[in-house]
Amino acid sequence: MAPHAKISTMNTETIIAIKRPDDWHLHLRDGDLMTGVLADTAKQFARAIIMPNLKPPITSVSQAGAYRDRILKSLPVGSKFQPLMTLYLTEATPPNEILSAKEAGFIHGVKLYPAGATTHSDAGVRDLLRCQNALKALEETGIPLLVHAEVTDPSVDIFDREAVFLEEILRPALDRHPKLKVVVEHITTRQAAEFVAQGEDRLAATLTAHHLLFNRNAIFQGGVRPHMYCLPVLKREEHRLSLLQAATSGSSRYFLGTDSAPHARETKENACGCAGCYTAYSALELYAEAFDAYGYLSRLEGFSSLHGPAFYGLPVNEGFVKLQRVPTVVPEHLIRGGIELVPLCAGERLAWSLLD
Ligand code: DOR
Ligand code: ZN
Numbered sequence: 452m453a454p455h456a457k458i459s460t461m462n463t464e465t466i467i468a469i470k471r472p473d474d475w476h477l478h479l480r481d482g483d484l485m486t487g488v489l490a491d492t493a494k495q496f497a498r499a500i501i502m503p504n505l506k507p508p509i510t511s512v513s514q515a516g517a518y519r520d521r522i523l524k525s526l527p528v529g530s531k532f533q534p535l536m537t538l539y540l541t542e543a544t545p546p547n548e549i550l551s552a553k554e555a556g557f558i559h560g561v562k563l564y565p566a567g568a569t570t571h572s573d574a575g576v577r578d579l580l581r582c583q584n585a586l587k588a589l590e591e592t593g594i595p596l597l598v599h600a601e602v603t604d605p606s607v608d609i610f611d612r613e614a615v616f617l618e619e620i621l622r623p624a625l626d627r628h629p630k631l632k633v634v635v636e637h638i639t640t641r642q643a644a645e646f647v648a649q650g651e652d653r654l655a656a657t658l659t660a661h662h663l664l665f666n667r668n669a670i671f672q673g674g675v676r677p678h679m680y681c682l683p684v685l686k687r688e689e690h691r692l693s694l695l696q697a698a699t700s701g702s703s704r705y706f707l708g709t710d711s712a713p714h715a716r717e718t719k720e721n722a723c724g725c726a727g728c729y730t731a732y733s734a735l736e737l738y739a740e741a742f743d744a745y746g747y748l749s750r751l752e753g754f755s756s757l758h759g760p761a762f763y764g765l766p767v768n769e770g771f772v773k774l775q776r777v778p779t780v781v782p783e784h785l786i787r788g789g790i791e792l793v794p795l796c797a798g799e800r801l802a803w804s805l806l807d
Contacts, residue, residue, distance in 0.1 A: 465775070465776040466773055466774070466775050466776075466806070467739070467748060467751070467773065467774050467775075467803075468771045468772070468773045469751060469752035469755060469756055469771060469772060469774075470752055470756035470757065470767055470768055470770075470771055471496070471497045471756065471768040471769065471770045471771060471772050472495065472496055472497070472707060472735065472752075472755035472756040472768070472772065473496050473497055473498040473499060473500075473707070473755075473756065473759050473760065473768065474492060474495075474496045474498075474499040474500070474707060474708060474709050474711070474731075474734065475499070475500045475634070475657050475706055475707060475708040475759045475763075476499075476500055476502065476597075476636050476637060476657045476659075476708025476709060476710050477492060477499040477500060477501055477502060477708075477709060477710075477711055477731070478501075478502045478504070478710070478711060478712040478713065478727070479492075479499075479501055479502075479522065479534075480505070480713060481505055481518070481521065482788065483788030483789055483790070484713060484787055484788040484790050485521070485522065485525055485788070486525040486788055487786075487787025487788035487789075487790070488711070488713050488729075488731055488787050488788075488792075489522065489525050489526060489527075489532070490527050490530075491711075491731040491732045491734075491787075492532070492711070492731045492734075493526060493527060493530045493532035494805075495734055495735050495772060495805060496532065496734075497531070497532065497533065497768040497770075498532070498533040498534070498535050498765075498768070499532075499534060499535065500535045500537060500559060500560055500597070500708070501518070501519075501522065501534045501535065501536055501537060502537060502562060503515070503518075503536075503537045503538055503539035503562055504539060504562070504564065504569075504570060504571040504572065505518070505571065506571050507574070508539035508541075508571065508574050509536070509537070509538060509539050510538060510539050510541055510544065510548075510574075511538070511548060512538070512548060512551045512552050512555050512558065515536040515537070515538060515552070515555075515557070515558055516536075516555065516557065518536065519534055519536050519557055522534045535557070535559040535560075535763075535765075536557050536558045536559065537558065537559065537560040537561060537562050537597060538552055538558060538560075538561045538562070539561075539562055539564065539574065539575070540561050540562060540563045540564070540575070540576060540582060540585060540596070541574055541575065541576065542576055542577065542578070542581040542582060544561075544582065544585045545585075546584045546585055546587065546588035547588075548585075549561065549585055549588035549589055549592060549594060550588055550591075550592065552592070552594060553592035553593075553594060558594065559594070559595075559763055559765075560594060560595050560596070560597040560634070561585070561589060561594055561595075561596055561597065562596075562597045562598075562599070563575070563576055563579070563582075563596055563597065563598045563599060564576065564599050565577075565599060565601060565602065565603050565616070565620075566603065567603040568599050568601045568603050568682065569599060569601075569682040569726055570682075570712065570725060570726055570727060572599070579620055579624055583627070586624065586627075586628050586631055587628065589628075589631055589632075590628050590629075590630035590631050591630075593630075593632065593764075594632075595632040595633060595634050595655075595762075595763070596631055596632065596633050596634070597633075597634045597636055598621060598633055598634065598635050598636055599636055599637075599682075600613050600616045600617055600620075600621060600635050600636070600638070600643065600683075601613050601616050601682070601683050602615045602616045602619065602620065609684055610667075610684065610686060610687075612683065613638070613639055613640050613642070613643055613683050614640055614642040614643070617635070617642060617643060617646045621633070621635070621646075622646075625650070625654070630653070631653065632653045632654075632762075633653065633654050633655070634655050634656065634657060634708075634762070635647055635654070635655070635656045635657075636656070636657050636708060636710070637657055637658070637659050637662065637683060637708060637710045638656045638657070638658060638662070638694065638697075639662050639683040639684070639685070639686050639690060639694070640686055640690045640693070640694075641689065641690050641693035641694075643656065644656070644693045644694055644696070644697040644705075645693075647697070647704050647705070648697065648702065648704065652704075654704065655703075655704045655705070655706065655758075655762045656697070656704060656705050656706075657705075657706060657707065657708025657710075658694055658697070658698045658705055658706075658707070658708065658754075659681075659708065659709055659710045659728075659730065660709060660730050660734060660737035660738050660740075660741060660795070661679075661681060661685070661710075661728045661730060661737075661795055662685065662686075662691065662694055663691065663694055663695055663698060663738070663741035664691075664737060664740065664741050665679060665685050665691070666685055666686065666687055666688040666690070666691045667684065667685040667686055667687060668688075669685060670684070670685060677719045677720050677721070677724040678719055678728065678793050678795065678797070679728070680719070680724055680726055680727075680728075681710065681712065681726050681727055681728045682726040682727075684726075695741065695745045698741070698742070698750075698754055699742055699745050699747035699750045699754070700750075701750050701753060702758075703753070703757070703758040703761055703762070704758070704762075705754060705758065706754055706755070706758040706759040706762065707738060707754055707755045707759065709730045709731060709734045710727075710728070710730070711728070711729055711730040711731035711734065712726070712727025712728060712729065713727070713729045713731075713787065713790075713792050714727050714729070714792075715790045715791060715792070716784065716791040716792065716793050717791075719793065728795045729785075729792045729793065729794045729795060730794070730795045732781065732782070732785060732794045733779070733781055733794065733795075733796070733801060733805075735755070735772065735774060735803075735805055736774065736779060736801045736802075736803045736804060736805060737795065737796065737801065738751060738754075738755065739751060739774050739801075739802070739803040740801050740802055740803060742754075743802060743803070756768065772805065772806075773805075773806040774803045774804065774805055774806065775803065775804050775806050776802060776803055777803075777804045778800045778801065778802060778804070779800070779801050779803070779804040779805075780798070780799070780800050780801075781794055781795070781796045781797055781798065781799055781800075781801060782794065782797065782798075783797050783798045784797065
């Protein structure tokens with residue numbers, strides 16, 4: 452069992468207490484929607500790595516600082532939630548901006564979006580060789596590069612884009628930059644889990660609840676299911692099992708990152724629907740469901756609360772959250788900042804409930 456996890460029985464119900472967790476990959480957006488979704492995250496997590504893919508993207512320390520201030524002002528009264536900010540890497544990111552990010556102290560990662568790979572990635576990187584000096588500054592400062600690991604070449608099958616990126620883009624970049632710390636975000640394949648397992652200690656990965664719970668059949672069950680569409684797209688069952696194996700292995704290279712990505716209902720249920728699953732509402736319950744189903748609930752704490760801080764060089768949080776083995780039904784829809792969202796597993800029953 453992980454060092455702090457406590458499982459006790461109370462009134463015949465099973466309760467698990469884990470150190471307060473963090474979300475190492477989160478989309479909050481901005482404005483009223485941000486205020487709405489922030490409360491869902493802040494009730495469970497002490498900190499979150501905030502993705503910079505706004506429109507326009509967060510490319511400078513001053514933009515990240517202003518975004519951080521807006522988040523802090525939107526927090527529910529009394530919340531101590533801490534946003535850990537990131538910069539959006541472009542081919543024009545000056546190395547000095549990365550040195551300033553280190554000095555500022557509130558920036559904890561620089562995000563690499565291959566241009567065209569996903570939501571608001573058009574300002575991203577077409578050729579990583581054009582970012583050599585920025586990556587050298589990351590090596591110097593120790594700030595990790597957070598990678599959306601998919602090639603964008605339309606001739607590469609969408610189900611192979613992650614595996615191809617790892618071999619063709621990321622492996623050479625790791626060789627060119629021997630001190631670069633990298634988080635492969637939201638891994639979806641056996642190849643990614645193995646790539647991280649076989650790499651050096653400077654390599655880690657985040658895993659989403661949806662990639663642990665579902666395979667690609669879920670996108671087409673009885674018809675097209677737009678709320679199951681995210682990027683990287685869900686993969687075959689054999690890949691989901693590899694991800695579960697990695698997440699529950701106890702290895703500190705894997706940690707929780709929801710990739711919770713709110714999109715208004717009408718932009719998902721659309722002829723050209725947006726990619727992203729809204730998982731923040733029941734994030735911990737969803738992860739508990741996956742870990743429990745696989746028989747490794749005792750490893751949930753390491754994955755959720757210990758491995759991420761160790762990689763990012765941050766302290767483990769104070770306090771605990773508790774989950775109880777009592778079913779909870781996910782709402783059919785949520786209104787956040789006046790926008791209708793359909794959460795992952797809407798209308799379905801989950802086995803665990805978060806206790807206040
Ligand atoms: O499904 C996704 N949604 N994947 C991403 O990489 C981006 C995210 C978003 O911002 O909506
Ligand atoms: Zn994301």
